[in-house]
Amino acid sequence: MTSHREPVDSVLDTVGETPLVSVHAAPADVPIYAKLESFNPGASVKDRIGQYMLEAMLDRGDVEPGGTVVEPTAGNTGIGFAIAAGRLGLDAVFVVPERFSLEKQQLMDALGATVINTPTDDGMDGAIQRAHELAEEFDNAVVPQQFSNPLNVEAHRKTTGPEILDALDGEVGAIVAGCGTAGTLMGITKAVRDRVPDVHVVAVEPEGSTFGTLFGRNSEEGEYKTEGIGTHDADTNELFDPTLVDELVAIDDREIHAEMRRLATEEGHLVASSAAANSLAAQQVAGEIERGSVDAPHDTVVTVFPDSSERYLSKGVYRSFEAWDG
Ligand code: PMP
Secondary structure, three states: OOOOOOOOOOHHHHOOOOOEEEEOOOOOOOOEEEEEHHHOOOOEOHHHHHHHHHHHHHHOOOOOOOOEEEEEOOOHHHHHHHHHHHHOOOEEEEEEEOOOOHHHHHHHHHOOOEEEEEOHHHHHHHHHHHHHHHHHOOOOEEOOOOOOOHHHHHHHHHOHHHHHHHHOOOOOOEEEEEOOOOHHHHHHHHHHHHHOOOOEEEEEEEEOEOHHHHHOOOOOOOOOOOOOOOOOOHHHOOOOOHHHOOEEEEEOHHHHHHHHHHHHHHHOOOEOHHHHHHHHHHHHHHHHHHHOOOOOOOOOEEEEEOEEHHHHHHHOOOOOOOOOOO
């Protein structure tokens, strides 16, 4: 747990306790608050699971000190795991589909991890399979598997959720968050539902993602540029529990791109595409609460800004939509 007032011993002591900041594009009577996860030492929400999951796995003996963590990751999880692994005496190997940002891959390397690329066409599934093959080659290796490991959800249930409840004194009307593994949304939801049972829960995905299949919909699959959220095969996202979700909102890449720039220009938020998707979905839900078409227990909406746009400058996030190489 971080302290911003006293010296601390390790970067791991600075994970969590991130600021909760108003999004000014909210309707007048329904404030939106965003948890700014780029304040973590590895500059993303995934530092939380890096620390929480590795400490728990060492505690219960899934891996011994001196062992190796092997994980398929889009990047932020790798950075979070690499920071924690180094501090906890573990080596780290990450399997990353080629399409993900170079900044992330360079940061994992700088943190002392080994990065192995898999073809973009093989998707996250290909990376998962390769990670398990690699783990077989080491003694004392573990694949935390953020896509199926309940510790991912628990990290947010124990940290992100309680921080939000504390900051708002329990007055959480709706939770809106984009889903990759869905650990963030599920964990926050479980923590908040303990205190606010009828909180309105909204999952966010880019258009082209197919979480809708989990709700019996015929989701039309397509490519999207937004990074870190969405799925092409919802069976991979084992932590996504549709029974905890009231609404699934899909946002178009073009709108996400414009919102990224608006958040920077108008609100001073240097946040990436998944944050922009969350911001738009949160504005939509806040509007629904204001109009009375959604009955939320409080007139507030909470969302997450998972990471910073700086991590994607090489992909041209602030250039024209066409020049944004998602
Ligand atoms: N945004 C970004 C930038 C991410 O890297 C991730 C993790 N893939 C998410 C959002 C979604 O978080 P979660 O995996 O907890 O659903």
